[in-house]
Amino acid sequence: MPNVLLDAKKVTIRFGGLVAVSDFNLQLKSNEIVGLIGPNGAGKTTVFNLLTAVYQPSEGEIYFLGQPTVGLKPFELSMRGVSRTFQNIRLFKELTVLDNIRVASHQHTHYSIVDSFFLTKKMAEEEKEIKEKAFELLKIFKLENRAYELAGSLPYGQQRRLEILRALATCPKVVMLDEPAAGMNHSETHDLMETIHSIRDRFKVTVLLIEHDMKLVMGICERILVLDHGVTISEGEPDKVKNDKKVIEAYLGTSLTEDTAEGGV
Amino acid sequence: MNQNKASKLLPLVFVGLFFALDIGFDSAFNPYIQTLVIYSCVNIILSVSLNLVNGFTGQFSIGHAGFMAAGAYMSAFLTMQFPGWMGDGFQGFQLLLHTIAGGCAAALAGYAVGLPSLRLKGDYLAIVTLGFGEIIRVLLLNIDAVGGARGMYGITKQTTFFSAITWAYFTILLVSRLVKSTHGRAFLSVREDEIAAEAMGIDTTKYKVKAFVISSFLAGVAGSLFAHYLSYLNPSTFGFMKSIDVVVMVVLGGMGSISGSVVAAILLTLLPEFLRGLQQYTQIDFRMVIYSLVLIVLMLTRPQGIFGSKEFSDIYRELKKKYAKRTA
Numbered sequence: 001m002p003n004v005l006l007d008a009k010k011v012t013i014r015f016g017g018l019v020a021v022s023d024f025n026l027q028l029k030s031n032e033i034v035g036l037i038g039p040n041g042a043g044k045t046t047v048f049n050l051l052t053a054v055y056q057p058s059e060g061e062i063y064f065l066g067q068p069t070v071g072l073k074p075f076e077l078s079m080r081g082v083s084r085t086f087q088n089i090r091l092f093k094e095l096t097v098l099d100n101i102r103v104a105s106h107q108h109t110h111y112s113i114v115d116s117f118f119l120t121k122k123m124a125e126e127e128k129e130i131k132e133k134a135f136e137l138l139k140i141f142k143l144e145n146r147a148y149e150l151a152g153s154l155p156y157g158q159q160r161r162l163e164i165l166r167a168l169a170t171c172p173k174v175v176m177l178d179e180p181a182a183g184m185n186h187s188e189t190h191d192l193m194e195t196i197h198s199i200r201d202r203f204k205v206t207v208l209l210i211e212h213d214m215k216l217v218m219g220i221c222e223r224i225l226v227l228d229h230g231v232t233i234s235e236g237e238p239d240k241v242k243n244d245k246k247v248i249e250a251y252l253g254t255s256l257t258e259d260t261a262e263g264g265v
Numbered sequence: 266m267n268q269n270k271a272s273k274l275l276p277l278v279f280v281g282l283f284f285a286l287d288i289g290f291d292s293a294f295n296p297y298i299q300t301l302v303i304y305s306c307v308n309i310i311l312s313v314s315l316n317l318v319n320g321f322t323g324q325f326s327i328g329h330a331g332f333m334a335a336g337a338y339m340s341a342f343l344t345m346q347f348p349g350w351m352g353d354g355f356q357g358f359q360l361l362l363h364t365i366a367g368g369c370a371a372a373l374a375g376y377a378v379g380l381p382s383l384r385l386k387g388d389y390l391a392i393v394t395l396g397f398g399e400i401i402r403v404l405l406l407n408i409d410a411v412g413g414a415r416g417m418y419g420i421t422k423q424t425t426f427f428s429a430i431t432w433a434y435f436t437i438l439l440v441s442r443l444v445k446s447t448h449g450r451a452f453l454s455v456r457e458d459e460i461a462a463e464a465m466g467i468d469t470t471k472y473k474v475k476a477f478v479i480s481s482f483l484a485g486v487a488g489s490l491f492a493h494y495l496s497y498l499n500p501s502t503f504g505f506m507k508s509i510d511v512v513v514m515v516v517l518g519g520m521g522s523i524s525g526s527v528v529a530a531i532l533l534t535l536l537p538e539f540l541r542g543l544q545q546y547t548q549i550d551f552r553m554v555i556y557s558l559v560l561i562v563l564m565l566t567r568p569q570g571i572f573g574s575k576e577f578s579d580i581y582r583e584l585k586k587k588y589a590k591r592t593a
Contacts, residue, residue: 109447113446
C-alpha cells in the first residue's frame with residue numbers, strides 16, 4: 001500500500017463495561033481530506049484521542065509511518081507529526097498569539113537552558129527563525145496584526161483559526177481538526193472550508209476532521225467515515241455515504257423516505 | 266545586534282558594581298542594616314525561584330523550606346568538615362563552591378520529590394510537597410552528624426553583601442532569561458493547558474521536573490547563604506511556616522511576575538522591622554497583627570498580587586506609551 005501515513009487496525013477501547021469504539025479501521029494516505037461524522041456520542045472524539053495517544057486502545061494496533069504508536073505519549077506523537085485541535089478550544093489563553101505559535105515550534109528548537117542564560121548566538125538564531133516562521137503563518141491566516149494580543153482576548157472565530165494555525169506550526173504530516181466550524185456562522189464556515197483546502201495544498205498535510213456541519217463535510221472531504229455507537233457504519237465518498245441507508249437511520253431514525261433524509265444529512 | 270551585546274555585558278557591569286559596593290559595605294552600614302540587606306537577598310532568591318514553579322509552571326508547591334534546608338545543611342556541613350581548605354585568601358571562593366554543592370544537594374532532593382509527585386495537580390500536589398518538605402526537616406532532626414535537634418553551631422560567617430546580592434542577581438537573571446526562552450514558553454504552556462501543551466509536543470512531565478529542580482537548586486543556594494550568615498542552623502527554622510512565608514511573597518508579588526516576587530520579598534523582610542519601632546509606643550507587640558492586616562488588605566484590594574503578571578519593564582513601556590499619547 002503506497003504512502004499510507006496512519007493506519008489503525010481493529011482498534012477497540014472500553015471504559016469499564018462501555019465499548020466506546022469497537023473494531024475501528026482507518027487508513028490515512030498522504031494529502032487527503034477525510035471526514036469523521038456521526039451523531040452525538042458516537043465516539044468521534046474518542047477516536048481522535050486514540051489516534052493522538054491520549055487514550056491507549058484496549059485492543060488493536062495503530063501505526064504511524066509504519067511505526068506502532070501504542071504506548072507512546074501524546075507529545076511523542078506530536079513530535080512524529082500528528083497534530084490536532086480540540087472541540088472546546090484549548091489555546092494558551094494568557095499567552096500572546098505569537099507565543100501560542102512559538103510553543104508549537106518548541107519541538108524544533110535545539111538550544112539549551114544554558115544557551116538561554118548566556119543569550120548565545122545559537123539561541124538568537126533559532127529564536128529569530130521561530131519568530132519569522134510564526135509571522136509567516138500568521139500572515140496566511142491574516143492574524144499578524146493580532147500577534148501581541150492575548151489569545152484569550154480574540155473573538156471566537158479567530159480563536160478557532162489560531163488553534164488550527166498552532167496545530168500547523170508543529171509541522172505535522174497529519175492534522176486532526178475536532179469540529180473546526182463549531183459555533184461559526186455561514187460565511188465563517190465558508191471561509192474555513194477554503195482555509196482547510198488551502199492548508200492541505202500549501203503544507204502538504206493530510207486532514208482528518210470531525211464536523212457536524214454537513215455542507216462543510218460534504219464539500220471538502222474526499223472520503224467520509226460514519227460512526228454510530230462506536231461502530232463504523234459506513235465509509236466512502238460523500239455521495240455514497242449520503243445515500244447510505246444505515247447513515248440515514250443513525251441520524252434520523254428508521255422509516256423515513258430517502259427524500260427527507262437527504263435534506264437532513 | 267548592539268542591544269544583544271549590551272544585555273550580555275550588563276551583568277558583568279552589575280557584578281563589578283556589587284563588588285565595588287561590597288568594599289565599602291562593612292564600614293558604611295551597621296550590622297543591623299547589613300543583616301536586613303542579606304536577608305532580603307535570601308528571600309528574593311527564595312521567592313523568585315518558587316515563582317518559577319508556582320507562577321510560571323502553575324504547579325502549587327508549598328515545600329520550599331525543605332529544599333532550602335537541604336542546601337543549608339549540605340553547604341554548612343562541608344564548611345564545618347573542611348574549614349578553610351582553600352587557604353585564607355579564598356574564603357569567598359570556598360563559599361561559592363559550598364553554595365553550589367548545597368544547591369546541587371537541594372536540586373537532587375527536588376528531583377527525587379518532583380519525579381513521583383508532579384503527576385498530581387493542585388491541592389494534591391501542594392499536600393505532597395508539604396509532606397516532603399517536612400520529611401527533609403525531620404530527617405535533619407535525626408541526623409547526628411549535623412547536630413540533630415541541637416542544631417549546628419559555629420559555621421564560619423562567610424556570606425558577604427557581595428555574595429548575597431550577586432546570587433540574588435543571578436537568580437533574577439536566570440529566571441527572567443529562562444522564561445523568555447522557548448523553555449520558558451514550555452513552562453507557561455504547562456501552566457495554561459497541560460493537554461494542549463502535550464499535543465503541541467511538549468513533554469509536560471519533563472518540564473515540570475525541570476522547573477522543580479532549578480527552583481530547588483536556587484532554594485538550596487538561598488539556604489547556604491542563610492547558613493553562612495547566621496552561622497547557626499536548626500531544623501525548626503525550616504518548618505512549614507518558612508515555606509508559607511515564601512508562598513506569601515510569591516502570591517503577594519503576583520504569580521508569574523519576577524518583579525513582584527522581588528518587591529514582595531523586600532517588603533515582607535523589611536515590614537516587620539519597621540513595625541518594631543511601633544512597639545516602643547504601644548508597649549504590646551502589635552507587629553504580627555499589623556503584618557497580617559497588611560497582607561489581608563493587599564489581597565482584598567489586589568487579589569492578583571502587587572504586579573499581577575507584569576514586570577517592571579512592561580509597566581515602564583505602558584507608561585511611556587501613555588505619556589507619548591498625552592503629549593501628541
